[in-house]
Every structure is written in structure tokens, then in C-alpha cells.
Amino acid sequence: MSSSCLYGVxxxxxxxxxxxxxxxxxLQSVPVIAYPATDSGKSFARSIVAEFLKGNQIEIPIVLPFKLEISAQPLYDQAADKLAQHLNNGRDVALLCEGDPFFYGSFxxxxxxxxxKFAxxxxxxxxxVMASAAMIGVPLTYRNDVFVVLSGILSGEILTEKLKVADAAVIIKLGNNFKKVKQVLQELGLVERAKYIEYATGENQRILSVNEVEAETVPYFSLIVIPSQSDFSPSSPSKFSN
Amino acid sequence: MSSSCLYGVxxxxxxxxxxxxxxxxxLQSVPVIAYPATDSGKSFARSIVAEFLKGNQIEIPIVLPFKLEISAQPLYDQAADKLAQHLNNGRDVALLCEGDPFFYGSFxxxxxxxxxKFAxxxxxxxxxVMASAAMIGVPLTYRNDVFVVLSGILSGEILTEKLKVADAAVIIKLGNNFKKVKQVLQELGLVERAKYIEYATGENQRILSVNEVEAETVPYFSLIVIPSQSDFSPSSPSKFSN
Incomplete structure (x- = not known):
């Protein structure tokens, strides 16, 4: 094993x-930084930390399909090989990750x-999840709340079933799935309580009520927060299920 | 409304x-910092940032009961009054919060x-949640996983029910509840997959398999991570329920 290290940052x-x-x-001390990028070379992860980069590092944009499919596997193989070459040559590599590396990422x-093979x-x-609640300014979970994170890609039926067991929830990966998610919230009587946010903490952040959102404009980097209802209701039966 | 601001940090x-x-x-720019503290004045939140404090700030330890009960309400009233006095006098206040302020905190x-009344x-x-997965070194959630956070204070029956709908989970607030939680994991066949961590990222951090843990020694600041099982299994039916 080489002594170099792969950092997921x-x-x-x-x-x-x-x-x-x-x-x-x-990210300022490693010789190599890598980041997910689009075909045209744009990288959201890199843009977040651009002001901190000194310009003397090797940069490796990793172009990956936006939606993960089985066919993406060879692309991950290639990207991993590229990073492995630097690691094998004793160079530490920092792979920039939006949000948290181990939470619904591609890291x-x-x-x-x-x-x-490597440290x-x-x-x-x-x-x-935490950034959005902070920006909306609403406490997310109290005491013994059951908290659930769901992907908007799931079917309306599954979303409904999972929301029913939760006291508070966040629905990620809205994009094209917004209409379906909104309908689920309507059926569960959660539209008023839910808050929509896109590009949380970024310069183009927007916070809207669910009814204000135009479904056609919903980006991938958006989510819906359904905060816990209060600080002293019992945590069971679920606050969603009545 | 005063122009001063209450920061939850x-x-x-x-x-x-x-x-x-x-x-x-x-935390270095506000004139007043406050933090949860024990009767004896110890504060875990303050200890995390102690090296960054310059010593010229007003400090307000907020002594609160460890377990939140209805009877704690007057104590929160008193603490809020104390902070309000500073805010009313135009002084910004930073209230230090372990972890994230809006996620199962007392903030x-x-x-x-x-x-x-105040900004x-x-x-x-x-x-x-994120710190523990990072320290254990295991990816927590993939793609469209259903992720659940549960409190160890919940009954074994409720824990079982909620775990069954999840692909990945974190169980917080173990302490005295460890034995009960372990039994639930045994019944669901999750003991091997789960990882126990206490004082994540701290100097006294320990990572153990669930079977290695001595129930009597489990502190409040501990949790169990049940990571997603793989990157390409379908997200439904649940990986916990078979």
C-alpha cells in the first residue's frame, strides 16, 4: 500500500x-484535486472552493453522467484509474464532494x-439537509422524532408509505419529480407545512412555498423540508399519519 | 425589533x-457567547471551540437538565431572558450548539x-450522522436509499417497525437504551452490519462492533450506524425487511 492518501472532502x-x-x-495542502464536472468542464464542487485554490495544483475534472446507471461503471473505473496513478506516485489526492461525501453522493x-488499495x-x-433547515430558519427535528430522507425519484406510493412513518422529512432529488412529490404532499395534507428550497446557501438560493414553485423550473439541487410540528407532541403515533 | 442578532452556531x-x-x-466576532453547560460549569460545546476564543467575550453558561422534560420549560424561559437582555442592549449573541443547531438539539x-423578537x-x-459515517469509513446512503434517524429512547416495537422501512439508518441517544437497541438489531439480523461509535471525531472516540460494546459504559454521545448495503440493489423493497 502506498503512503499517499485519498481524501473525500x-x-x-x-x-x-x-x-x-x-x-x-x-484542499490547500494536497498536490492533486479532483472534482465531478460536466461535459463542458463546469464543476459546482470546484466553484464552491475556487477562491481558496492557489493555482499550483494538478486538477482532475471527473466527467460523469448526471444520472447514475449501470452503464456509468466503466466511467467510474476510468476515473478511479486516473486517481490511482497519482496515488501510486505518492501524491495525495483530494476529491471534492458536494454536501457530505458519504451521504447520497457519487464519491x-x-x-x-x-x-x-490506498489510505x-x-x-x-x-x-x-442541515443547510436547508438553517436557511429556511425552521427547526427540523426535536427530541425523539423519527426523521426520514427520501429521494423524489421513488414512486408516489412508496413516498406516501415512508412519509407516514416519519415525524419530519426531507425529500431530495426533486427536479422532474416535483409534480409527483407535490401530489403526495397534497394527499397527505402536508403542502402548507412543507418548504421548498433550491441551491441552499448558494448565491442563487430560493425559498418558496410548495404552491409557489413552477414545476418546470425545479433544478436537481433542490429539496423539500417537512419540519417537525412541535417540541412537545408525542413522537408516536406519527404526526404524519393522522 | 433590535438590530442585534442571535446566532445558533x-x-x-x-x-x-x-x-x-x-x-x-x-464566534470570534460577537461580544457574547452562550453554551449549554452542566451544573459544575462544564460545557462540551465550549470545549470544542475553546482554542479559538480570545478571552474578551461575555460568556453565558446555560445549565439545563440533561433529559428534556416539561419541567425544563422555566429553565428555558430564564435562559432566553438572559440572552434577550444582551440582545436588547444591541449585543449579538452566539449560542454554541453541538452538532447542527436544528437537528435534535436544544437550541x-x-x-x-x-x-x-430578534433577528x-x-x-x-x-x-x-455525517461525522460518524466519515469516522467509521463507510458510505451511509446511495442513490435512492430511504434513510432514517431514530432515537434509542423509542420502544423496541417502534424501532423495529421504523427500521423495516429503511435502507440505511442511524440510531442516536443510545446511553441506557443500548441493550434494547441491540436486541432489536439482533432480531432484525442487523448486528453484523451495524457499527457503534462514541464521541465521534473527538479525542476519546471509540469505534466498536455492536457485540464488543459493554452496555454499562455507553455514553449519551454515541450512536449506531447501519449503512446502506450496496450501491446497486433496488431501493425497494427495503433491504431491512427480508
């Missing part, structure tokens, strides 16, 4: 000031390919 | 380097008393 959701002191130290697909370390980041 | 779970740049800036009880801002922090 959480960079949060958009505001550069919400990276940790450790993330800053690591794991690289991690799972390299963690047997790895994950620097946790501010997740969109 | 997330300070993470133990490692001072895991506070955000914004948290550091706020909300102060927030809910003061947010109508408030929440600086999100690294939650024990």
Missing part, C-alpha cells in the same frame, strides 16, 4: 464559508474502487 | 477542525422563544 452546498477548517487545510463509487480519509461536510 | 461533534469558516468568524427551545441566524454544523 465535503465542501457543503454552495456557500464557501460553510466548508470546515479541515476541508480548507486539506462512494470512487471510494469503493480505491479504499482497498482513505473522509472529511464530513455540511449536508443539504 | 453549529460546532460539530468534537474535532475543532470540523467547525466551518463561518462558525469561526461568528430550538431558545430559538422558539426569541425568534419573534436570528443559524450556522449549520457537521451533524453526528
Amino acid at each position: 465535503g465542501v457543503g452546498t454552495g456557500n464557501p464559508e460553510l466548508i470546515t477548517l479541515k476541508a480548507l487545510r486539506i 462512494m463509487y470512487i471510494f469503493n474502487r480505491l479504499s482497498q 482513505t480519509e473522509v472529511i464530513p461536510g455540511i449536508s443539504s | 453549529g460546532v460539530g461533534t468534537g474535532n475543532p477542525e470540523l467547525i466551518t469558516l463561518k462558525a469561526l468568524r461568528i 430550538m427551545y431558545i430559538f422558539n422563544r426569541l425568534s419573534q 436570528t441566524e443559524v450556522i449549520p454544523g457537521i451533524s453526528s
Whole structure:
């Protein structure tokens, strides 16, 4: 095993000031930084920390399909190989990750390919879950609440079933799924309580009620927060199920 | 409304380097800092950021009962009054919060008393959920996983029911509840998959398999992580329910 290290560095959701002191130290000290990027080379993760980069590092954009499919596997293989070359040559690599590296990210697909061969370390980041509640200004969970994170990609039936067992929830990956999610919230009587946020903590952040949102404009980086209802209701039976 | 601001500052779970740049800036710039403390004046939240404090700030330890009960309400009233005096006199106050302020904290009880009268801002922090997965070194959630956070205080029956609908989970507030939680995990066949961690990211952090844990020694600041099983299994039916 080489002595070099692969760092998964959480960079949060958009505001550069919400990276940790450790993330800053690591990303300024490694010789190689890598980040997810689009075909055209744009990288949201890199843009968050751009002001901290000194310009003397090797940069590796990793172009991955936006939606993860089985066919993405060879692309992850290639990306992992690229990083492995630097690690084998004794160079530490920091892979920038939006939000938190181990929470619904794509970092794991690289991690799972390299963690047997190289030292790895994950620097946790501010997740969109916590960032969104903070920006909306609403307490998310109290005491013994049951908290659930759901993907908007799930079917309306599954979303309904899972929301019913929760006291508070966050629904991520809205995008094209917004209409379906909104209908589920309507059926459960949760529209008034829910809050929509896109690009949390970023310069283009928007916070809207669910009814204000135009479904056609909903980006991938958006979510719906359904905060806990109060600080002294019993945690069971569920507050969603009545 | 006074122009002063109440900041809820997330300070993470133990490692001072895991506070955000914004948290550091706020806690070094406000004239008043407050923090939860024990009867004897000890404060875990303060200890995390002690090295960053300059010694010229007014400090307000807030002594609160460890377990939140209805009878704690007058104590929150008193604490809120104390902070309100400073806010009314134009002094910004930073209330330090372990982990993230809006996620299972006690900050909300102060927030809910003061947010109508004063400007408030929440600086999100690294939650024990993300910190623990990072320290254990295991990806927590993939793609469209259903992720659940549960309190160990809940009954074995409720824990079982809620775990069955999840693909990945974290069980917080173990302490005296460890034995009950372990039995639930045994019944669901999750003991091997689960990982126990206490004081995540702190100097006295310990990571153990569930079977290695001595129930009598489990502190409040401990949790069990049940990571997602793999990156390409379908997210439904649940991986816990078979």
C-alpha cells in the first residue's frame, strides 16, 4: 500500500464559508484535486472552493453522467484509474464532494474502487439537509422524532408509505419529480407545512412555498423540508399519519 | 425589533477542525457567547471551540437538565431572558450548539422563544450522522436509499417497525437504551452490519462492533450506524425487511 492518501472532502452546498477548517487545510495542502464536472468542464464542487485554490495544483475534472446507471461503471473505473496513478506516485489526492461525501453522493463509487488499495480519509461536510433547515430558519427535528430522507425519484406510493412513518422529512432529488412529490404532499395534507428550497446557501438560493414553485423550473439541487410540528407532541403515533 | 442578532452556531461533534469558516468568524466576532453547560460549569460545546476564543467575550453558561422534560420549560424561559437582555442592549449573541443547531438539539427551545423578537441566524454544523459515517469509513446512503434517524429512547416495537422501512439508518441517544437497541438489531439480523461509535471525531472516540460494546459504559454521545448495503440493489423493497 502506498503512503499517499485519498481524501473525500465535503465542501457543503454552495456557500464557501460553510466548508470546515479541515476541508480548507486539506484542499490547500494536497498536490492533486479532483472534482465531478460536466461535459463542458463546469464543476459546482470546484466553484464552491475556487477562491481558496492557489493555482499550483494538478486538477482532475471527473466527467460523469448526471444520472447514475449501470452503464456509468466503466466511467467510474476510468476515473478511479486516473486517481490511482497519482496515488501510486505518492501524491495525495483530494476529491471534492458536494454536501457530505458519504451521504447520497457519487464519491462512494470512487471510494469503493480505491479504499482497498490506498489510505482513505473522509472529511464530513455540511449536508443539504442541515443547510436547508438553517436557511429556511425552521427547526427540523426535536427530541425523539423519527426523521426520514427520501429521494423524489421513488414512486408516489412508496413516498406516501415512508412519509407516514416519519415525524419530519426531507425529500431530495426533486427536479422532474416535483409534480409527483407535490401530489403526495397534497394527499397527505402536508403542502402548507412543507418548504421548498433550491441551491441552499448558494448565491442563487430560493425559498418558496410548495404552491409557489413552477414545476418546470425545479433544478436537481433542490429539496423539500417537512419540519417537525412541535417540541412537545408525542413522537408516536406519527404526526404524519393522522 | 433590535438590530442585534442571535446566532445558533453549529460546532460539530468534537474535532475543532470540523467547525466551518463561518462558525469561526461568528464566534470570534460577537461580544457574547452562550453554551449549554452542566451544573459544575462544564460545557462540551465550549470545549470544542475553546482554542479559538480570545478571552474578551461575555460568556453565558446555560445549565439545563440533561433529559428534556416539561419541567425544563422555566429553565428555558430564564435562559432566553438572559440572552434577550444582551440582545436588547444591541449585543449579538452566539449560542454554541453541538452538532447542527436544528437537528435534535436544544437550541430550538431558545430559538422558539426569541425568534419573534430578534433577528436570528443559524450556522449549520457537521451533524453526528455525517461525522460518524466519515469516522467509521463507510458510505451511509446511495442513490435512492430511504434513510432514517431514530432515537434509542423509542420502544423496541417502534424501532423495529421504523427500521423495516429503511435502507440505511442511524440510531442516536443510545446511553441506557443500548441493550434494547441491540436486541432489536439482533432480531432484525442487523448486528453484523451495524457499527457503534462514541464521541465521534473527538479525542476519546471509540469505534466498536455492536457485540464488543459493554452496555454499562455507553455514553449519551454515541450512536449506531447501519449503512446502506450496496450501491446497486433496488431501493425497494427495503433491504431491512427480508
